[in-house]
Amino acid sequence: MTEVHETHWNRRDFPEAARDLLQNSQTRKNVQNATGIIQAKRNNVVAELPDWQDLREAGAQIRAHTLRHLDHYLMQFEENCTRAGGHVHWASDAEDARRIILDLVRQQQAEEVVKIKTMTSEEIGLNAHLEAHGIQPIETDLAELIIQLGKDRPSHFVVPALHVNRAQIRELFQREMHLPDIGDRPEDLTDAARTYLREKYLRIKVAISGGNFLIADTGGMCIVESEGNGRMCLTLPDVLISIVGIEKVVPSYRDLEVFLQTLPRSATGERMNPYNSTWCGVHPGDGPKEFHVVLLDNGRSPILADKEARQTLQCIRCAACLNVCPVYHQTGGHAYESVYAGPIGAILTPQLNSMKEGRSLPYASSLCGACYEVCPVKINIPEVLIHLRGKVVQQDQATLAGKFSLWNIGMQAAAFLFADSSRLALAERIGQVGQKPLVSKNGFIEWMPLMLSGWTQTRDLRAMPAQSFRQWWATERASQPNGKQPNAG
Amino acid sequence: MPDNSNARSRILASIRMSLGGSSTPEAIAADYASIPRPYTRSSVADQGALLDLFIDRLLEYDAGFYRCNRGGIATLVADILTLRDKRRLAIPSGIPADWLPEGFEFAVADTWRNDQLDKIEGTLSACAVAIAETGTIVVQNVPGQGPRALSLVPDYFLCVVFAEQIVATVPEAFDRIEATSALPTTFISGPSATADIEMTRIKGVHGPRFLDVILVV
Numbered sequence: 001m002t003e004v005h006e007t008h009w010n011r012r013d014f015p016e017a018a019r020d021l022l023q024n025s026q027t028r029k030n031v032q033n034a035t036g037i038i039q040a041k042r043n044n045v046v047a048e049l050p051d052w053q054d055l056r057e058a059g060a061q062i063r064a065h066t067l068r069h070l071d072h073y074l075m076q077f078e079e080n081c082t083r084a085g086g087h088v089h090w091a092s093d094a095e096d097a098r099r100i101i102l103d104l105v106r107q108q109q110a111e112e113v114v115k116i117k118t119m120t121s122e123e124i125g126l127n128a129h130l131e132a133h134g135i136q137p138i139e140t141d142l143a144e145l146i147i148q149l150g151k152d153r154p155s156h157f158v159v160p161a162l163h164v165n166r167a168q169i170r171e172l173f174q175r176e177m178h179l180p181d182i183g184d185r186p187e188d189l190t191d192a193a194r195t196y197l198r199e200k201y202l203r204i205k206v207a208i209s210g211g212n213f214l215i216a217d218t219g220g221m222c223i224v225e226s227e228g229n230g231r232m233c234l235t236l237p238d239v240l241i242s243i244v245g246i247e248k249v250v251p252s253y254r255d256l257e258v259f260l261q262t263l264p265r266s267a268t269g270e271r272m273n274p275y276n277s278t279w280c281g282v283h284p285g286d287g288p289k290e291f292h293v294v295l296l297d298n299g300r301s302p303i304l305a306d307k308e309a310r311q312t313l314q315c316i317r318c319a320a321c322l323n324v325c326p327v328y329h330q331t332g333g334h335a336y337e338s339v340y341a342g343p344i345g346a347i348l349t350p351q352l353n354s355m356k357e358g359r360s361l362p363y364a365s366s367l368c369g370a371c372y373e374v375c376p377v378k379i380n381i382p383e384v385l386i387h388l389r390g391k392v393v394q395q396d397q398a399t400l401a402g403k404f405s406l407w408n409i410g411m412q413a414a415a416f417l418f419a420d421s422s423r424l425a426l427a428e429r430i431g432q433v434g435q436k437p438l439v440s441k442n443g444f445i446e447w448m449p450l451m452l453s454g455w456t457q458t459r460d461l462r463a464m465p466a467q468s469f470r471q472w473w474a475t476e477r478a479s480q481p482n483g484k485q486p487n488a489g
Numbered sequence: 490m491p492d493n494s495n496a497r498s499r500i501l502a503s504i505r506m507s508l509g510g511s512s513t514p515e516a517i518a519a520d521y522a523s524i525p526r527p528y529t530r531s532s533v534a535d536q537g538a539l540l541d542l543f544i545d546r547l548l549e550y551d552a553g554f555y556r557c558n559r560g561g562i563a564t565l566v567a568d569i570l571t572l573r574d575k576r577r578l579a580i581p582s583g584i585p586a587d588w589l590p591e592g593f594e595f596a597v598a599d600t601w602r603n604d605q606l607d608k609i610e611g612t613l614s615a616c617a618v619a620i621a622e623t624g625t626i627v628v629q630n631v632p633g634q635g636p637r638a639l640s641l642v643p644d645y646f647l648c649v650v651f652a653e654q655i656v657a658t659v660p661e662a663f664d665r666i667e668a669t670s671a672l673p674t675t676f677i678s679g680p681s682a683t684a685d686i687e688m689t690r691i692k693g694v695h696g697p698r699f700l701d702v703i704l705v706v
Contacts, residue, residue, distance in 0.1 A: 037688040054528040061524045069517045071504045090497040142694065143685040159685055166686050186691040190683060194694055202603050218670050228641060228681035228696025235637045236603050251521055253670040257663040268684050272623035275696060276676035286636035286673050297500045304507035
């Protein structure tokens with residue numbers, strides 16, 4: 001059952017998926033152009049806040065505190081949301097969530113639902129599930145609409161259609177909205193989307209959203225957006241169903257004073273995005289008559305047990321780490337074969353899947369640390385990447401095939417050599433001679449045989465110098481009369 | 490609803506197992522209180538500089554900006570509506586009568602259906618608080634501001650902001666709205682916009698495409 005809905009994420013290994021995407025120069029150009037623009041804007045608006053580091057620290061501590069007491073805050077949210085007239089549902093996994101939502105939509109006898117962009121919905125394969133049961137989901141976020149009309153996949157979780165440029169969008173709208181004469185100015189495209197969706201907002205009775213924050217002390221919710229499509233969906237229909245990961249709760253309404261500063265500046269490089277909405281349950285005469293929140297676990301609660309990796313769940317989905325990542329710049333989001341792309345996706349996806357899928361993702365990084373630097377809740381992504389690489393290796397070593405794989409034997413051999421100076425010296429001398437047939441004219445080794453080939457698959461190796469540091473040190477010291485330290489200058 | 494309570498207890502048990510137990514509410518409250526918050530609460534001291542900053546931000550978002558004194562609201566509303574070529578606006582209940590000029594139609598729209606709102610030319614509203622640093626207007630469901638659909642469905646939003654409602658920072662705005670945080674609340678920063686096409690902010694998607702602000706000093 002589960003497989004049916006998630007097949008459009010193929011879960012190929014990162015290097016394999018990346019190789020295909022690197023061939024697509026148009027996509028790469030689009031991604032580099034868009035991330036370049038957003039990064040410059042982000043840096044400007046972050047630089048103008050003298051207390052940026054204080055906001056990051058406070059945000060990190062609020063999120064870490066919440067995760068340490070997640071059971072408490074979820075129950076508090078449930079109690080307060082229920083008191084305010086909302087209904088709280090709990091979903092252990094994607095199947096639970098899909099069933100709960102389908103039942104709610106069927107109770108309304110709705111044939112169509114309007115949707116606000118939600119990655120959680122993508123995570124549980126909701127659209128395919130609704131379609132399979134005769135219900136048409138209509139994406140209202142411009143980028144999600146572009147993805148839906150183009151039968152594409154999101155490549156970025158703030159701007160899912162970041163990999164598509166305006167000419168491509170125009171072509172899509174001409175075809176799918178039957179607008180042969182539409183122009184290619186961005187305004188023409190937004191006008192088309194406005195007209196296309198407005199009658200749907202006014203007519204359709206059920207909306208589905210994600211949520212940026214659940215607020216424990218008021219039982220409320222917060223949705224951060226730009227276009228007003230979110231406000232349309234959460235205000236006009238009779239019924240609103242919000243699917244939200246259990247980690248998205250914050251203790252107090254006051255905590256938004258931190259995140260409503262750090263999130264917009266990090267996500268779209270704006271001082272404030274056009275619209276933020278907060279509300280509690282149901283308010284007579286204003287908005288939906290029924291409000292449902294589906295709290296989704298789907299692999300999140302076990303992550304809390306790993307004290308080093310738990311910080312992954314602090315994420316507020318700003319995507320600043322994607323925009324700054326040199327790997328993401330080259331491949332775009334699809335190479336990650338995951339709902340959550342980029343550095344945060346590389347640590348979140350394998351953990352959500354109990355380290356059974358997305359195992360190549362922790363390696364999809366140069367560990368440069370730029371992602372940690374920009375993270376508004378200070379998730380130390382490089383640290384978690386290394387930690388997860390360790391877990392992948394331990395998993396492999398626990399299997400017979402893994403234990404006797406060439407890679408593991410090679411690594412064990414390397415560990416043995418590096419553990420003792422005389423063994424290392426011997427290996428260096430063998431290497432200096434043995435490398436000769438492999439060194440290219442440019443001084444690099446571009447290919448290595450057998451089990452070593454994995455190392456050179458994605459990187460060149462500088463040839464070993466004629467003299468190792470150890471050899472140089474030994475000769476230098478011998479030439480100094482009083483055993484003085486040589487000056488390496 | 491099928492076995493919802495089972496999922497609830499399973500999830501809570503899994504969280505507790507991962508965390509190695511739960512703390513008492515008192516211990517959690519103490520832990521929460523110890524989170525350091527040295528970030529800026531208020532920044533601009535001078536009222537004139539504050540207003541200038543707010544105006545700058547509005548203009549940057551491509552919102553319209555006008556200024557008048559307390560007695561001049563109705564006259565200015567008339568001028569702006571003439572300029573915008575609007576005759577008929579929705580208002581929430583609780584808008585003072587002396588804001589409304591002769592010669593235009595203002596309809597109290599708190600209980601209107603969505604399709605009625607879709608047909609009106611715009612909305613005139615008050616606000617709860619405004620934030621200078623971010624050019625943000627906050628509206629809540631109270632008299633003078635009304636249900637959220639009023640500031641959303643019509644294509645034009647005209648908002649009256651009093652100078653004493655403007656604060657410098659986001660945390661200061663939260664100081665003012667915390668007591669009414671249960672109400673439907675919307676933070677509006679400029680006309681509706683999107684950055685979804687090549688990461689460039691383009692004005693005018695689903696919310697009001699035109700926003701004017703009257704600052705009353």
